[in-house]
Amino acid sequence: MTEATLVNPLETLVEHFPSGWVKKDDRPGYSGFIVEREHLLDFARAMRDDFGFDYLSMVTASDYLAEGIFDVVYYAYKTIGGPALVFKVQVPREDAVVPSLVALYPGADFQERELWDLMGIRFEGHPDLRRILMWEGFEGHPLRKDWKEPFYEEDVKPFKSRWPEGKPIHADDRNPFNDNVQYPTGFDPERWVPEAETLLYSGLQQTAHYEEFKTDELIVNMGPQHPSTHGVFRMVVSLQGEKIVDLKPVMGYLHRNHEKIGERNTFLQNMPFTDRLDYTTSMSNNFAYALAVEKLMGLQVPERAEYIRVIMAELTRIMNHFFATGFLLNDLGVYFTASLYAIEERELILDIFEEVSGSRMMCNYFRFGGVVRDVSDEVLKKIHNLIYDRIPRKLDQFDAYLTNNEILRTRCEGVGVLTADQAIALSTAGPILRASGVPYDVRRADPYSIYDRLDFDVVTGIHGDIYDRYLVRVGEIKESIKIIKQLLRDIPGGPILAGKPAYQVRVPAGESYGRVEGPKGELGFYIVSSGKPNPERYHVRAPTFINLTSLAPMSRGEKVADVVVILGAIDIVLGEVDR
Amino acid sequence: MKNFGKRFGVMSSLGVTMGHFFDTYIVDLVKGRKRYWTPEGIEARRQADTEGIFTIQYPEEQLPVPEEFRVLPFLVYDEGENGEKNLRCTACGICAKVCPPQCIWIYRATDPVTGKPSPHPAEFHIDMDICMNCGFCAEYCPFDAIKMDHDFELASYTRGESHLYGLDKLMKPVSYYESIRPVNASREAAARAEKARPKA
Ligand code: SF4
Numbered sequence: 001m002t003e004a005t006l007v008n009p010l011e012t013l014v015e016h017f018p019s020g021w022v023k024k025d026d027r028p029g030y031s032g033f034i035v036e037r038e039h040l041l042d043f044a045r046a047m048r049d050d051f052g053f054d055y056l057s058m059v060t061a062s063d064y065l066a067e068g069i070f071d072v073v074y075y076a077y078k079t080i081g082g083p084a085l086v087f088k089v090q091v092p093r094e095d096a097v098v099p100s101l102v103a104l105y106p107g108a109d110f111q112e113r114e115l116w117d118l119m120g121i122r123f124e125g126h127p128d129l130r131r132i133l134m135w136e137g138f139e140g141h142p143l144r145k146d147w148k149e150p151f152y153e154e155d156v157k158p159f160k161s162r163w164p165e166g167k168p169i170h171a172d173d174r175n176p177f178n179d180n181v182q183y184p185t186g187f188d189p190e191r192w193v194p195e196a197e198t199l200l201y202s203g204l205q206q207t208a209h210y211e212e213f214k215t216d217e218l219i220v221n222m223g224p225q226h227p228s229t230h231g232v233f234r235m236v237v238s239l240q241g242e243k244i245v246d247l248k249p250v251m252g253y254l255h256r257n258h259e260k261i262g263e264r265n266t267f268l269q270n271m272p273f274t275d276r277l278d279y280t281t282s283m284s285n286n287f288a289y290a291l292a293v294e295k296l297m298g299l300q301v302p303e304r305a306e307y308i309r310v311i312m313a314e315l316t317r318i319m320n321h322f323f324a325t326g327f328l329l330n331d332l333g334v335y336f337t338a339s340l341y342a343i344e345e346r347e348l349i350l351d352i353f354e355e356v357s358g359s360r361m362m363c364n365y366f367r368f369g370g371v372v373r374d375v376s377d378e379v380l381k382k383i384h385n386l387i388y389d390r391i392p393r394k395l396d397q398f399d400a401y402l403t404n405n406e407i408l409r410t411r412c413e414g415v416g417v418l419t420a421d422q423a424i425a426l427s428t429a430g431p432i433l434r435a436s437g438v439p440y441d442v443r444r445a446d447p448y449s450i451y452d453r454l455d456f457d458v459v460t461g462i463h464g465d466i467y468d469r470y471l472v473r474v475g476e477i478k479e480s481i482k483i484i485k486q487l488l489r490d491i492p493g494g495p496i497l498a499g500k501p502a503y504q505v506r507v508p509a510g511e512s513y514g515r516v517e518g519p520k521g522e523l524g525f526y527i528v529s530s531g532k533p534n535p536e537r538y539h540v541r542a543p544t545f546i547n548l549t550s551l552a553p554m555s556r557g558e559k560v561a562d563v564v565v566i567l568g569a570i571d572i573v574l575g576e577v578d579r
Numbered sequence: 580m581k582n583f584g585k586r587f588g589v590m591s592s593l594g595v596t597m598g599h600f601f602d603t604y605i606v607d608l609v610k611g612r613k614r615y616w617t618p619e620g621i622e623a624r625r626q627a628d629t630e631g632i633f634t635i636q637y638p639e640e641q642l643p644v645p646e647e648f649r650v651l652p653f654l655v656y657d658e659g660e661n662g663e664k665n666l667r668c669t670a671c672g673i674c675a676k677v678c679p680p681q682c683i684w685i686y687r688a689t690d691p692v693t694g695k696p697s698p699h700p701a702e703f704h705i706d707m708d709i710c711m712n713c714g715f716c717a718e719y720c721p722f723d724a725i726k727m728d729h730d731f732e733l734a735s736y737t738r739g740e741s742h743l744y745g746l747d748k749l750m751k752p753v754s755y756y757e758s759i760r761p762v763n764a765s766r767e768a769a770a771r772a773e774k775a776r777p778k779a
């Protein structure tokens with residue numbers, strides 16, 4: 001960073017560039033800068049190298065059908081903390097081509113592919129611009145506003161047919177194939193050649209022959225049905241003997257176009273849908289979505305609700321990290337012992353969620369301006385017992401069980417290494433980023449809710465290997481315990497919801513991005529409202545989806561058995577990866 | 580001890596596993612037979628201080644569900660004096676509007692004399708295949724007419740039509756509602772009484 005940029009804050013950023021390159025986005029409710037498409041690369045390079053925005057957290061786009069443009073939106077941060085730099089490129093819908101930022105920020109790789117897939121925006125210079133979530137033969141780009149799905153009923157909910165003349169119909173009955181698939185015209189499954197598959201295989205890196213063993217290069221598909229992939233997920237690996245030459249993850253098997261559904265829904269209706277993203281951490285998902293909408297609405301959350309929210313979010317973190325650690329051991333081949341020990345603690349936390357929200361996993365507990373119901377003293381007592389007694393005790397046991405276990409250490413130390421620079425460049429988030437020694441935690445870097453008042457440490461690792469990721473997770477459980485202790489001590493009385501419960505909320509026009517430090521990394525919701533009851537654009541920055549960008553760089557050169565562990569240490573949940 | 584652990588990590592791991600193993604016997608011996616198959620035993624096994632065997636032997640043993648537990652919605656009716664079933668629902672349509680997957684269909688009844696819409700549902704359908712158990716319908720119904728059930732054992736042999744619940748399957752008496760959600764029911768009854776008072 002040069003001195004000039006330190007004294008030149010973002011307000012004067014426009015003046016740094018020749019006129020016409022950059023202008024402020026002054027549509028009401030919007031923020032950031034609009035960059036000319038031709039100068040995007042230069043602008044981004046200047047931002048990264050001179051201004052210190054080294055971390056491109058999110059790339060997305062929204063379709064403004066009426067204006068006939070796409071906004072490609074970039075959110076960049078400094079890993080030393082602070083607010084976002086938002087920049088956008090506007091392109092006409094007929095000529096949706098944008099220069100790719102992958103060369104500058106490799107972490108944009110999957111996100112640009114996603115945009116190509118779902119929005120049909122072509123990223124010029126992207127090394128591997130294939131569909132990522134939809135199947136290869138799919139026609140069209142489903143997130144475009146003029147695309148209609150097979151069961152299309154109306155643009156927005158609530159659908160008119162439901163009341164007062166409600167006559168139920170089975171969606172299945174309206175589709176000739178009786179399932180939810182739309183085929184391109186003239187599609188014949190017998191004669192269809194999946195060209196993208198060939199492209200995928202030929203895109204794998206090759207190596208020169210191994211002299212010592214005279215091995216052939218072998219391409220292996222791990223998954224989609226494979227116990228190690230934590231769901232329906234496929235890794236195409238090319239092998240030299242046992243060694244991985246290259247790897248490409250293939251995902252989207254669980255894709256349900258969450259974002260399109262979200263744009264049909266009203267703002268409130270999206271809340272239970274967020275539960276289904278990362279279905280193990282629904283409280284955090286609720287949190288991020290509520291933050292994004294509250295930002296637009298300008299709502300102030302009552303104190304007690306803030307405390308309850310943070311308690312729930314931290315319990316989620318504890319639960320998730322226990323679970324992730326247990327399953328890491330599964331991936332190492334320990335079978336179920338460790339994960340069952342972890343699941344015991346998880347069950348006890350889920351009991352609490354069930355009691356406050358009515359459901360163990362699909363909590364749907366947050367509302368705009370608070371939470372749905374108060375937490376009784378009994379439940380607080382239960383949380384107290386867990387936090388003061390059980391979880392620290394069990395964590396110590398876990399520590400004795402795993403931390404110094406030679407087998408675990410040999411399998412994990414020095415495996416799947418990601419250096420700090422790589423981790424930042426690849427836009428990884430959460431424990432992956434921190435295990436590489438980057439102390440970036442949204443709770444600290446850009447505090448939301450009441451985190452600025454809480455005393456906790458950001459846990460980091462040194463080596464960026466799997467073992468450090470394990471240590472970071474264990475450390476974060478300890479920090480979460482510390483946080484919840486403070487919250488239980490100070491939790492005030494009072495209301496738990498700002499205003500009256502309302503099923504129709506008025507959200508002023510504009511854009512907003514709410515993000516939290518979810519257990520798996522930075523979880524964000526990008527929302528554009530046009531003042532209507534439904535969001536104009538609803539995008540999820542899914543941490544595990546973006547963390548997967550780092551899978552290939554981490555795996556190259558490792559043994560094939562270690563790939564399973566490397567994937568396990570990323571801690572993916574396919575509900576969120578595929579959305 | 581610390582150093583010991585460092586040098587004999589695997590041994591210490593096995594120690595933990597062994598500890599767990601022996602615990603299952605010790606706890607059973609100390610706590611006795613009451614630990615299994617009794618409600619107290621199940622309750623004790625889900626407290627923060629539980630050790631030993633954690634598993635609940637479903638279906639022989641069942642975890643009690645908390646009051647807020649939600650599965651599928653049902654319609655509450657008040658029992659009239661002559662055994663008639665007075666649905667609380669006024670066919671206002673709020674639940675159908677708020678339902679995220681849009682799985683509620685309400686056909687509003689018309690008054691046979693005047694031909695105007697009357698505040699009753701002639702038909703009420705919920706497609707339970709689509710219902711996502713979110714609880715919004717119960718949360719936002721202004722008449723306490725739709726509530727979330729506790730029954731989670733819903734397996735059936737067919738899907739499709741049989742999961743499209745009509746009024747016959749949806750209606751449940753208020754006494755049932757009071758039995759599964761006593762605290763909520765009495766709070767709502769009190770609130771309704773409070774509302775009715777100034778008028779009377
Ligand atoms: S919100 Fe309540 S009263 Fe209105 S239609 Fe639904 S169940 Fe009936």
Ligand code: SF4
Pocket residue numbers: 651652674677678679680681682683705709710711712713714715716717
């Ligand atoms: S529980 Fe949710 S999804 Fe189910 S009927 Fe009620 S509002 Fe609809």
